[in-house]
Amino acid sequence: MATFALKSFTGLRQSSPDQINFVSHVPSSLSRSQRRTSLKVTASRASPKLANRSLRVAVIGGGPAGGAAAETLAQGGIETILIERKMDNCKPCGGAIPLCMVGEFNLPLDIIDRRVTKMKMISPSNIAVDIGRTLKEHEYIGMVRREVLDQYLRERAEKSGATVINGLFLKMDLPEEWDSPYVLHYTEYDGKTGATGQKKTMEVDAVIGADGANSRVAKSIGAGDYDYAIAFQERIRIPDDKMTYYEDLAEMYVGDDVSPDFYGWVFPKCDHVAVGTGTVTHKGDIKKFQLATRNRAKDKILGGKIIRVEAHPIPEHPRPRRLSKRVALVGDAAGYVTKCSGEGIYFAAKSGRMCAEAIVEGSQNGKKMIDESDLRKYLEKWDKTYLPTYRVLDLLQKVFYRSNPAREAFVEMCGDEYVQKMTFDSYLYKRVAPGSPLEDLKLAVNTIGSVFRANALRREIEKLNV
Amino acid sequence: MSISMALFSPPISSSVQNPKISFPLLSTKRFSLLSVTRASSDSAAVSATTVEIPKPASVSVEEVPSKPPAESSSDETDLPTTATGIKFQDAKWVNGTWDLKQFEKDGKTDWDSIIVAEAKRRKWLEDNPETTTNAEPVLFDTSIIPWWAWMKRYHLPEAELLNGRAAMIGFFMAYFVDSLTGVGLVDQMGNFFCKTLLFVAVAGVLFIRKNEDLDKLKGLIEETTLYDKQWQAAWKEPESSSSTLSSKK
Numbered sequence: 001m002a003t004f005a006l007k008s009f010t011g012l013r014q015s016s017p018d019q020i021n022f023v024s025h026v027p028s029s030l031s032r033s034q035r036r037t038s039l040k041v042t043a044s045r046a047s048p049k050l051a052n053r054s055l056r057v058a059v060i061g062g063g064p065a066g067g068a069a070a071e072t073l074a075q076g077g078i079e080t081i082l083i084e085r086k087m088d089n090c091k092p093c094g095g096a097i098p099l100c101m102v103g104e105f106n107l108p109l110d111i112i113d114r115r116v117t118k119m120k121m122i123s124p125s126n127i128a129v130d131i132g133r134t135l136k137e138h139e140y141i142g143m144v145r146r147e148v149l150d151q152y153l154r155e156r157a158e159k160s161g162a163t164v165i166n167g168l169f170l171k172m173d174l175p176e177e178w179d180s181p182y183v184l185h186y187t188e189y190d191g192k193t194g195a196t197g198q199k200k201t202m203e204v205d206a207v208i209g210a211d212g213a214n215s216r217v218a219k220s221i222g223a224g225d226y227d228y229a230i231a232f233q234e235r236i237r238i239p240d241d242k243m244t245y246y247e248d249l250a251e252m253y254v255g256d257d258v259s260p261d262f263y264g265w266v267f268p269k270c271d272h273v274a275v276g277t278g279t280v281t282h283k284g285d286i287k288k289f290q291l292a293t294r295n296r297a298k299d300k301i302l303g304g305k306i307i308r309v310e311a312h313p314i315p316e317h318p319r320p321r322r323l324s325k326r327v328a329l330v331g332d333a334a335g336y337v338t339k340c341s342g343e344g345i346y347f348a349a350k351s352g353r354m355c356a357e358a359i360v361e362g363s364q365n366g367k368k369m370i371d372e373s374d375l376r377k378y379l380e381k382w383d384k385t386y387l388p389t390y391r392v393l394d395l396l397q398k399v400f401y402r403s404n405p406a407r408e409a410f411v412e413m414c415g416d417e418y419v420q421k422m423t424f425d426s427y428l429y430k431r432v433a434p435g436s437p438l439e440d441l442k443l444a445v446n447t448i449g450s451v452f453r454a455n456a457l458r459r460e461i462e463k464l465n466v
Numbered sequence: 467m468s469i470s471m472a473l474f475s476p477p478i479s480s481s482v483q484n485p486k487i488s489f490p491l492l493s494t495k496r497f498s499l500l501s502v503t504r505a506s507s508d509s510a511a512v513s514a515t516t517v518e519i520p521k522p523a524s525v526s527v528e529e530v531p532s533k534p535p536a537e538s539s540s541d542e543t544d545l546p547t548t549a550t551g552i553k554f555q556d557a558k559w560v561n562g563t564w565d566l567k568q569f570e571k572d573g574k575t576d577w578d579s580i581i582v583a584e585a586k587r588r589k590w591l592e593d594n595p596e597t598t599t600n601a602e603p604v605l606f607d608t609s610i611i612p613w614w615a616w617m618k619r620y621h622l623p624e625a626e627l628l629n630g631r632a633a634m635i636g637f638f639m640a641y642f643v644d645s646l647t648g649v650g651l652v653d654q655m656g657n658f659f660c661k662t663l664l665f666v667a668v669a670g671v672l673f674i675r676k677n678e679d680l681d682k683l684k685g686l687i688e689e690t691t692l693y694d695k696q697w698q699a700a701w702k703e704p705e706s707s708s709s710t711l712s713s714k715k
Contacts, residue, residue, distance in 0.1 A: 463585075
C-alpha cells in the first residue's frame with residue numbers, strides 16, 4: 001500500500017512512463033515517507049526499477065575514498081562520475097598505510113616508497129623505546145606519496161568504467177520530491193592550469209561525498225561540524241648519511257613541548273623526511289610546537305633543508321550526520337580518522353568501498369533506485385566493524401596523551417613485547433585481536449605500575465618547584 | 467599568497483629550480499611569516515587555522531635566498547649544522563642512565579635519591595627540551611627502582627593521610643548517628659542505610675582528595691561518554707541543530 005504518488009521516474013529526461021514495474025513484495029505497509037526517519041528500516045524494495053538506464057552516482061573528491069568508491073561502483077555496473085578538483089594534488093599527509101590495505105585493495109608494491117619496520121617512541125624526558133622487534137619478515141607499514149596513490153586509484157576507477165572529471169564541486173541542489181535527481185553545480189577545468197573553467201551542472205541520483213575534511217558536500221546536506229586537529233608538517237631533505245638512519249624507521253615524539261594532545265613525528269618519505277606535529281586544543285601555538293619537534297630531532301636532521309611546508313585539518317570524530325537521503329559521506333568528509341594515531345587513509349578507502357558496495361547491492365547492480373535505507377546499511381556495517389577500533393584508540397588517547405607523566409608511562413609500556421605485538425597486530429590487520437588473558441593481566445599490572453611511577457615522579461617534580 | 471605558492475614546486479622533484487627556502491632555525495619572525503604560505507590544498511586549509519600574518523612583507527622575504535642547492539655552507543642554511551644547546555649534565559648520569567653505584571648509602575642503594583635525581587632531570591627537560599641523539603641515547607627505565615621503594619615514598623604517606631581522614635569521619639559520624647538515633651556502633655553496622663553511608667564516606671575520601679577533584683570527576687565522566695555520543699549522533703533523529711555535539715574539547 002504505497003500512498004505516495006509514484007511519478008514515472010524513468011530517468012532524467014522525459015520519456016514514456018509505461019514501463020515501470022514494482023518489486024513490491026516487501027513490508028511496504030508503512031509509506032516510505034513515514035519510514036524515512038525511523039531507525040529500523042528494511043530494504044526499500046518498493047523502489048522503482050530504473051527503466052532503460054543505470055543508476056547514476058557522483059563521487060565528489062578523488063582521494064583514496066573517492067577512488068575506491070568509484071571503482072567499486074563502476075565494477076558494480078553503476079554509471080559513475082568522479083569529480084576531482086586537482087589531479088596532481090599532493091595532499092599533506094603522513095602517508096602511512098597498514099599492511100592489510102595492500103592486500104585488500106590490490107595495491108602494486110611499487111607505489112610504496114618505503115617500508116617502515118622500526119619505530120622509535122621518545123618520551124618527554126627523551127627516553128627512547130624501539131618498537132618493531134615483533135614484526136615478522138613480511139610485515140611493514142607502507143609509506144606512500146599521496147599523489148601517487150590517489151592517481152593510481154583514480155586510474156583504476158577509470159579503467160573499471162568510471163568517468164573522471166577535473167572539476168571543482170560548488171554546490172548541490174537537493175531534490176524537492178523523493179524521486180527528483182540531485183543537481184550538482186561544478187566548475188569544469190579542461191586541463192589547462194590556471195584557466196577559470198566552465199560552470200556546469202549535472203543531474204545524478206545519488207552522491208558520495210569524499211571531498212575531505214572541508215567537505216562541501218557535507219555542508220550542502222547540513223551534516224554538522226566536528227572538532228578537528230591541525231596537522232602541520234615540514235618536508236625536510238637531509239644529508240644522505242642522516243637519511244640512512246631513517247631508512248625504515250619512523251619516530252614519534254611525545255611531550256608537552258611537542259603537542260599538548262597529540263604527537264610530533266618524523267616520517268621518512270621517498271627521499272626526504274616529514275617532520276610535523278598536530279594539536280586540537282592549542283592551534284594557535286602550532287608553530288611553537290613545530291619548532292619544539294624540530295628541536296627534539298635536531299641532531300638527526302642536522303644540515304637539512306626545508307623544501308615544503310604544509311598543513312591540513314584532521315577530523316577528530318565523525319560528523320553528527322553522515323548521510324542524508326541519497327547522499328553519503330565517506331573518508332575524511334565523514335570524519336573517519338582514528339584518535340591516538342591519526343590514521344585516515346585506510347579508513348577512507350575502506351569506507352568508500354563499503355558505501356559503494358551498499359549502493360551496488362541496494363540498487364541491484366544499478367537497476368533500481370536506492371534510498372536512504374540502503375545507505376544506512378553502509379553506516380551500520382561500518383560502525384559494527386570499526387567502532388571497537390575507534391573506541392580503543394580513543395581510550396588510549398584519553399589515558400596516555402593527557403600529561404607528561406602519562407606519556408612517560410605510555411613510552412615505558414611500549415617497550416613491552418606483548419604491547420608491541422598487540423599494537424602491530426591491530427594496526428596492520430585492523431582487528432582488535434584478543435590476546436592471552438594471563439598476558440593481559442600482566443599488562444594491566446605493568447600499566448598501573450608505569451602510570452603510578454610516572455605520576456609519583458611528577459609529584460616529586462612539583463615538590464621541587466615549590 | 468599565490469606568489470608564494472608558486473615558489474613551492476612538488477616536493478619530490480629534485481630539479482635545480484627548487485628555490486630553497488632557507489632561514490635560521492630560531493628566527494621565529496621569518497619562520498612565522500613563511501609557514502603561513504602553506505603549499506597545501508589551496509582551498510580551506512588556510513581558513514581552518516586562525517593564523518594571522520602580515521602578507522606583503524612575507525613575499526619579499528622568501529624571494530631573497532634562492533641559492534643553488536650545492537652551496538650550503540653559508541649561514542643561511544635552514545637547520546643549524548652544529549649541535550648547540552645546553553644539555554642535562556650530572557656527575558651521576560652516565561651513558562644515558564643513572565649510575566646506581568654512585569647512589570650508595572651505607573653499602574645499600576639509596577633509591578629515594580635516585581627518584582629525586584630523576585625528577586630533577588625530568589623537570590630540567592620540561593623547562594629546556596633537549597634534542598635526542600643516537601650517540602647518547604637515554605636508557606633509564608624507572609622500573610629498576612623496586613616497587614617497595616615507590617610504595618614507601620609515595621603510597622604509604624598518602625595512605626596514612628587518607629586512612630586518617632576516614633577514621634576521623636568514621637568516628638564522628640558514628641558518634642553523630644548514635645546521638646541522634648540511639649543506635650550503637652554494632653547495630654549501625656547491621657543497618658543497610660548506615661552501610662551505604664559508610665560506602666559513600668570511603669569512596670568520597672578515596673576520590674575527592676582536593677577541592678578541585680569534584681569538578682575533575684564530573685569532567686571525567688562526561689569525557690568518557692563523549693566519543694560514543696559523537697558516533698551515535700548519526701543514528702539519532704535529526705533534531706534542531708547538528709552542532710550541539712561539536713564542542714567541549
